[in-house]
Every structure is written in C-alpha cells, then in structure tokens.
Amino acid sequence: MLKLPIYLDNNATTPMDPRVLEAMTPYFLQHFGNAASRNHSFGWQAEEAVDYAREQVAKLIGADPKEIIFTSGATEADNLAIKGVYEMYASKGNHIITAVTEHKAVLDTCKHIEKLGGEVTYLPVNNEGLIDLKELEAAMKPTTILVAIMYANNEVGTVQPIKEISAIARKHGALVFSDATQAVGKMPVDVNKDGIDLMAFTGHKMYGPKGVGALYVRRKNPRVKVTAQMDGGGHERGMRSGTLNVPGIVGFGKACELCMLDMEADTKRVIKLRDRLETALLLLEEAYVNGSREHRLPHVANISFKHVEGEGLMMGFNKNIALSSGSACTSASLEPSYVLKALGLGDDLAHSSLRFGLSRFTTEEEIDYTVKAISETVIKLREMSPLWEMYKEGIDLNTIEWAHH
C-alpha cells in the first residue's frame, strides 16, 4: 500500500532507522549518565556507550576511534575544521582554497576567515560541478594551509575527485578538509585511501538522529590539530568542550554501523529507483539532468523542467510529495540556487529545477506515483506558461527584452 505523503528530500534530512531509535532509547532514562563522570557506574556506562559508538563511526570511514571528535553536527564540524586549522597553523600560512559550490557552512566560515585577515581562493566548477585539478594546482601557494573541498554536493550530488585533490594538496604541504555530509554512509569513504586529514559528517543524513555529528581529525601522517572553538571542560581531546550527547552519539554510531552493513544492498536498490525516476521524467520534453551523471551520489537526481517554475511546480503535488527546488522564489532575494548557477545554468533553468533525494526506505510504488504526479503537473503548468507557448512557436526567448525587476 502506498502511503502518502512521500518523502524524497533526503538530502535535507533522512528519517531515522527504527533500529537506531531502539539503540538510543535506554540512554535517555536508564543510562542517563554523563560520559565524563569517572567515579560511578552511571558515568562508566555512558562512557562505554560513547566508546563503542566512536568505534562504529570510525570503522565506517576507515579511521581510528581516537580520530573522531563528536560535535553537534556538520555545521559545527565545518566551523571547527576551518577556523581551528586557520588558528592552529597561523605560523605556517593564512591561505585556504575552497570551491564555489560548497555548503554555506563552509563558504560563510571562509568569509569569516577573510574578515580575520586570511586569504581564500574560491575555485569555480565546470558544468558537471567538478573542480579543475589544474586550477587547484595553480592556486596552491607556499602559504596555503588548507584545501577544503566537499566530498559530494548537496544539491546535485556531484562527487569530487577527492583522492586526486588530496594528492595535490599534500604535494604542496597543505592539509585536506572535506565536508562529507552527503557522502558518508551513502558511498564508500575511506580517510586513508582518500588522503583526507579532516572530515565533517553528521548523523541525520544517514538515518541517525539530528544534533550529532563528527569531525575526523587525523592523528598520524601527519598529526593534525585544531584550535578549539568552544572553551570548557576539555572534552574530545580538548578540541570540543561540552557534555557529550550520549543518546545521540549512540544513535549516530548505530546509524554508521547499519550504513556499513547495508551499503552495498542499499546502493544497488537506490540506483535502480533513481534511474527509474530519471528515465521516466526525461521522457518529458525539455527536461534536463543537472550536474554529473557519471560522478554522482547514488540517491540523488536534480532535474530542470524548462519553462515551468520550480516552486509553482511543487505546489502541484507538495501535499503528497516532499521535494526541494533550486528556485528561491520564497527567499527575499529571489536568487535561485548559487550551486546551479555555478554550474553555468541560466537563472531560468535554475528556477525550473527539482532536487530528488531517495533513501533506503524509498519504494518503487513511490517513484511511480511521483513520476505520474510530476509529469501531469509539468504538462498542466506548461499549458499555462507564456514561455512554453513562445518556445513552441519557435521564438528565441533570449531575443526578448525582459523587464528585469
């Protein structure tokens, strides 16, 4: 039986896996201890649970448990990595390289660094969302301390060539930080094979709870340190003070374990469903996939339906299907997605985009229902679209002088 509404916005957040909730429950009421309490069984139990979760998290990314710093989520981990490296390695240099399609948590942190007097290079991307390795190499300076490139993009799912990126950074003596929020748990990520020194990720994008994430900080070859951004009790090897969110961490650990266990099967299923969705929707006229189809997360599709506006499109089915759009009609700025624009999409195509994020819980029935609902709405709205009418009459929309407002 098809259950409505259908959730296809899993890049925003995933539902929690019931097995995760089950693992967490005892840590709210029975085992509520503070993991830093060293002198009684409540504390010991909490500490043991955190240690176990740390192993589960580390294992998923091929790290040592000691290299995991628990945080409140990926945004905090992004901040800690970039600001922490900037402060810790100030004597070595002040230059950071990142890309224009990074998440705001990285971009705005870099802007902050610039205000502090640091220098930041924002690499452009090609029409698939990939950075150019030659441009990265050319941007490296003796003062470059950090290369911060995301593992996979949240809007289009493009996966960057992290191994090649880290090889270049290392050659020039810079550290590599990757915001891997969308990638961890969805595809194999190994900090050693990938040559990553610091990596941010979070529980709620991989069927775990919200409010808990981690920063991976390399301990060997090289030993990396970050300056704490929050002062206090010196938790997490002094890098992140604050009482540990024990139930959250337990859930995060369980989520990591499940992702590792189910990754192969989940990936196979989700690719099949994503391709089913994409193939069916591309049967519509003037529908285009945004980003890379080759270097892409298995569960993501970003599609533009020319001459219909994304928000208007979603209104046709948002009672029954949860999605997001690159159109920013609701924002005061009226600016469409900066990621899609960085890929070279015209504003019109960016306004016409929908982002699909599938999950391990997505079913074939849900995909078929979605395809039908979207196709019908696209056709209906095109009947209502002056742009579609002009396009059908063979009028080149670029030749019209629009009244920009």
Next chain:
Amino acid sequence: MAYSDKVIDHYQNPKNVGTLDKADKSVGTGLVGAPECGDVMRLQIQVDDATGIITDAKFKTFGCGSAIASSSLATEWLKGKSVDEAVKIDNMDIVEELNLPPVKIHCSVLAEDAIKAAINDYRVKNGKEALKFEESVIH
C-alpha cells in the same frame, strides 16, 4: 510557508488561462517579468471599442503559485470593467484578496504591471497616448 486557500484554489482551477490574438486591434497584451527572476506574466484584454468595456481577459504565467493566482484573479477582475476602471486596480487589493505574505507581494505588483502594460498596448494600438505610471514600488 503555507499558501492561503484562495491561492490554492486559483492555482488548481485557474480562471481564463489562454491566448488572445495579439495582432487584433481590440486586444491589448502586457508581458512583464523575466525568466531569470522566476516569473513572467502575460495578460491580455479584449476591449469593446464602442463601450470601452473589457469583454474578455486571458493570462499565461510562468511562476510560483502566488504569481499564477495573482494573474488569474486579475483576469477575473478585469472582465466587465471599463478600461478606465481597470487602470485603478491596485496591487494591494490583490494582496488582500489572496492573503499574500510579504515575500509574495512582488507577485501582485507584477499583476498590476501586467494590467497596465496591457492597457497601454491597447491604447497605443488604437492611436492613443500611453499612460504614464509611477514606477512600481518593488522594481
């Protein structure tokens, strides 16, 4: 953000979607907005030359639900009005009728602009001077 019932109703059952012959002298066409901004409205009126009454109005809109609803409502209001009365339609009347939130006020401004552009197109086609309007607030 939730849409008002009236916006949803216009979105689901838009009134007067369609195209009038823009070459016809009795038809005025207003095309406003830009694809880059995420909304384009085309509003057309058919005017009875003898009476100056708008006998028909049609629209096509590329945009969000509020933009579609604003133009749909505008066509409803235009029908049966004289051109002189139509000029007086104010975007805030549309905002009020559709309960548009602040971020969607520009949709109503666009509809008002489309009405005025259609009226001027009709006037110019019929040898009359284009009316001058104050710059819209949001442009």
